[in-house]
Amino acid sequence: MERRSGWMQAIGLVGWLAASFTAATVGAVASANAGAFYQSLTRPAWAPPGWLFGPVWSVLYLLMGVSAWLVWRARGWRGARGALSLFLVQLGVNALWSWLFFAWRLGAASFAAVIVLWLLVAWTLASFWRVRRLAGALLIPYLLWVGFATALTYAIWRLNPQAL
Numbered sequence: 001m002e003r004r005s006g007w008m009q010a011i012g013l014v015g016w017l018a019a020s021f022t023a024a025t026v027g028a029v030a031s032a033n034a035g036a037f038y039q040s041l042t043r044p045a046w047a048p049p050g051w052l053f054g055p056v057w058s059v060l061y062l063l064m065g066v067s068a069w070l071v072w073r074a075r076g077w078r079g080a081r082g083a084l085s086l087f088l089v090q091l092g093v094n095a096l097w098s099w100l101f102f103a104w105r106l107g108a109a110s111f112a113a114v115i116v117l118w119l120l121v122a123w124t125l126a127s128f129w130r131v132r133r134l135a136g137a138l139l140i141p142y143l144l145w146v147g148f149a150t151a152l153t154y155a156i157w158r159l160n161p162q163a164l
Contacts (some may be wrong), residue, residue, distance in 0.1 A: 004073070012072055017065035023091040024061045027098035034102045042117030042159040060145060063138045064091075070135040071128050083127035090120035097153075100154060107164030114150045121146050 001022050004012070021084045038050045071080045093116055101110035128134025157164045 004041050009018045009073060013066070013069045016069040017074060019068070019088065019091065020061040020065035023095045024057060026095035030095075030098040030103040031101075034098075037102060037105075037163075041156055041163060042113070044152070044159070046153045047156070056145060060142045064142060067128055067135045067138040070138070071131045074132045074135075081132055083124065083131060086120065086124045087129055090117060090124050093120055101153065101164070105164050107153075107160070110164070111150075111153050111157055114146065114153045118143070118146045 021112050035050050064087075068084060071083055071087075074080070077084060093113060097110055097113045097117060100106045121139060123140040125136050125143055127136075128139060
């Protein structure tokens with residue numbers, strides 16, 4: 001474990017949270033009008049209400065940031081470059097999904113992206129788990145939610161071929 005002062009650890013935590021919430025912001029820009037669009041779509045009976053997505057994603061981004069921070073804290077960038085790079089790549093794909101689905105309304109591409117995202121999250125979780133089990137465990141809710149989002153993306157795409 002690399003030794004860092006309390007101040008440096010706090011800056012690191014803020015940095016990893018900022019990276020996570022930057023991805024959230026990029027996705028939010030793409031989904032600024034998502035509420036009306038989501039309501040206009042035919043959705044499966046098991047689809048959650050639109051208002052639920054914001055709170056769930058907020059908690060997940062918080063967990064992601066803390067998870068990355070724990071890995072960085074344990075090994076630093078040099079010691080965990082692969083795992084932390086993978087984390088950043090999955091954040092990018094996460095943000096891209098919102099653009100594909102909400103802004104560009106590309107059903108097939110958004111479904112492909114969410115499958116890639118699920119795989120990247122699973123790989124990140126496994127990589128983080130090897131560094132610090134708690135860091136991996138904090139990504140389990142994210143992996144489960146992205147699995148659910150994969151099924152939901154597919155169902156909505158198939159129910160709305162004219163819109164997606």
